[in-house]
Amino acid sequence: MDSSRPIGVFDSGIGGLTVVRALMERLPLERIVYFGDTARVPYGVKSVATIEHFTAQITEYLLQQDVKMLIVACNTMAAVAADVVRRLARDIPVLDVIEAGALAAVAESKGRGIGVIGTPTTINSNAYARRIHALDPGVRVYSQACPLFVPLVEEGWLDHPVTRLTAQEYLKPVLAEEVGSLVLGCTHYPLLKPLLRDVVGPGVRLVDSAITTAELAAAKLLELGIASTHAGPTAYRFVVTDVPLRFQTIGERFLGRSLGTVEKLEW
Ligand code: DGL
Numbered sequence: 001m002d003s004s005r006p007i008g009v010f011d012s013g014i015g016g017l018t019v020v021r022a023l024m025e026r027l028p029l030e031r032i033v034y035f036g037d038t039a040r041v042p043y044g045v046k047s048v049a050t051i052e053h054f055t056a057q058i059t060e061y062l063l064q065q066d067v068k069m070l071i072v073a074c075n076t077m078a079a080v081a082a083d084v085v086r087r088l089a090r091d092i093p094v095l096d097v098i099e100a101g102a103l104a105a106v107a108e109s110k111g112r113g114i115g116v117i118g119t120p121t122t123i124n125s126n127a128y129a130r131r132i133h134a135l136d137p138g139v140r141v142y143s144q145a146c147p148l149f150v151p152l153v154e155e156g157w158l159d160h161p162v163t164r165l166t167a168q169e170y171l172k173p174v175l176a177e178e179v180g181s182l183v184l185g186c187t188h189y190p191l192l193k194p195l196l197r198d199v200v201g202p203g204v205r206l207v208d209s210a211i212t213t214a215e216l217a218a219a220k221l222l223e224l225g226i227a228s229t230h231a232g233p234t235a236y237r238f239v240v241t242d243v244p245l246r247f248q249t250i251g252e253r254f255l256g257r258s259l260g261t262v263e264k265l266e267w
Contacts, residue, residue, distance in 0.1 A: 044119025
């Protein structure tokens with residue numbers, strides 16, 4: 001396989017840019033085509049059937065872009081539709097944020113319980129707990145849906161009293177179980193890391209699934225012999241289904257740098 005082909009990364013909207021950011025830092029030679037379904041976001045409160053349908057459409061689009069690997073950056077899609085992606089992708093390798101997050105959480109747990117936070121659909125699916133238990137059947141997992149975090153992050157309230165109070169309220173039951181690590185099981189939550197670190201205190205490790213996904217991708221590309229060796233300027237494409245108000249500002253906050261040109265897909 002031609003190692004200069006791009007990696008396809010996708011999400012329900014712009015949150016998956018946290019994964020792209022981690023990939024750009026960890027794998028600077030890789031080309032990336034990012035797909036954000038900004039016209040239909042949020043997915044975290046939608047039904048499994050709807051998410052499966054949307055996920056199949058996005059997977060097919062990215063396969064047509066001749067990607068060498070697919071990364072499901074959206075925790076909600078990874079929770080309920082990862083099988084759909086793997087079935088359609090056939091021999092193209094697929095990674096998802098939940099497998100990366102579960103691996104890192106088990107490595108970090110050191111005999112203590114694991115907390116998982118995510119959207120209602122992700123938490124109701126129990127996907128994190130299942131993946132974690134497949135790796136370590138004995139570990140205790142405590143999950144908590146945090147539906148208000150996505151709008152708070154999109155509002156830019158990353159260090160705001162309302163967000164702090166919301167986090168304290170959501171995390172109370174998980175922290176009462178004295179967990180050793182907390183998995184940030186949603187694309188938006190890495191932006192809340194400084195605030196969450198304060199709320200959980202120094203004894204709880206935060207597992208950032210964006211960073212762990214980039215690590216897993218690096219290992220997989222090497223293992224398959226398809227890591228890019230291309231030394232010229234890297235090409236990044238950002239494809240979305242809508243360009244809503246404040247898109248640029250929010251997108252650049254997630255990506256940590258300028259977005260450049262964004263392509264709007266007419267479906
Ligand atoms: N990308 C979603 C996730 O990681 C959050 C936004 C949404 O609900 O679509 O779960």
